[in-house]
Amino acid sequence: MGFYPDKALYKCEYADFVSGLASLDIGPVCEHDKHRYQLRHDVDHDLDHALSMAIIEHDNGIRGSYYVLHTAPYYNKPGSIDTFKQIQSLGHEIGLHNNTLTQSIKTRKRPGLILNDELKHLRGNGIRIYGTASHGDRDCRLKGYINYEIFDICKPKYRDWSEQSNKVRKVNMHKYKLNYETYFVFNHYIGDTGSRWRITEFDEWHPDFLSLPKHDNPLKAIDDAKKLDNKIQISTHPCWWRFK
Numbered sequence: 001m002g003f004y005p006d007k008a009l010y011k012c013e014y015a016d017f018v019s020g021l022a023s024l025d026i027g028p029v030c031e032h033d034k035h036r037y038q039l040r041h042d043v044d045h046d047l048d049h050a051l052s053m054a055i056i057e058h059d060n061g062i063r064g065s066y067y068v069l070h071t072a073p074y075y076n077k078p079g080s081i082d083t084f085k086q087i088q089s090l091g092h093e094i095g096l097h098n099n100t101l102t103q104s105i106k107t108r109k110r111p112g113l114i115l116n117d118e119l120k121h122l123r124g125n126g127i128r129i130y131g132t133a134s135h136g137d138r139d140c141r142l143k144g145y146i147n148y149e150i151f152d153i154c155k156p157k158y159r160d161w162s163e164q165s166n167k168v169r170k171v172n173m174h175k176y177k178l179n180y181e182t183y184f185v186f187n188h189y190i191g192d193t194g195s196r197w198r199i200t201e202f203d204e205w206h207p208d209f210l211s212l213p214k215h216d217n218p219l220k221a222i223d224d225a226k227k228l229d230n231k232i233q234i235s236t237h238p239c240w241w242r243f244k
């Protein structure tokens with residue numbers, strides 16, 4: 001049994017992975033000051049898979065954070081709010097998967113207005129939102145910006161503000177009652193992005209990090225991470241996994 005998320009993992013295997021997390025001091029990202037490990041899920045395309053993950057984690061007594069993408073096709077479909085609520089009712093956090101800079105560049109609408117509208121929509125429907133996770137849109141890679149750059153306190157640690165982010169008016173996240181952005185609350189990150197597991201330091205979070213050694217087995221990567229005296233974020237993307 002492998003842990004490659006792009007090789008047709010089934011529900012029982014995700015359950016194996018999650019049961020391997022059960023002994024950790026782990027919680028949702030909004031509780032990053034209370035737990036050494038944070039469990040994060042960027043819900044890029046597949047909300048059904050996110051719900052499957054949320055149920056498995058709940059069955060294992062684990063809570064995580066699910067960031068819903070306001071530019072994804074599922075976002076405004078009938079029933080999506082109910083699914084967000086269902087995930088929330090299982091004890092998980094729902095956050096915003098922030099693609100506002102991309103949307104602002106495309107529509108010329110101010111990022112603060114886009115953010116305000118999405119938060120109003122979610123909160124007005126009973127979803128509690130405490131934080132954001134910046135989405136790596138295709139345009140981010142093409143134009144060299146990061147969505148979290150809409151926030152005045154979220155300057156990339158390895159370079160200056162991007163040219164694209166300089167063109168928009170930055171906002172103070174606390175004015176929107178947001179407590180955190182995921183990329184700024186950990187020291188090390190273990191994730192399945194690109195379908196292979198790797199552990200990185202935040203300061204290595206730049207395009208070259210793709211050349212860093214990757215791990216075949218997430219639980220092995222987590223074992224390595226246990227030796228580090230640091231805050232660790234574990235990220236799995238629902239769209240990389242299959243469920244029965």
Ligand SMILES: [Zn+2]
Nearest residue numbers: 042044135136
């Ligand atoms: Zn994303």
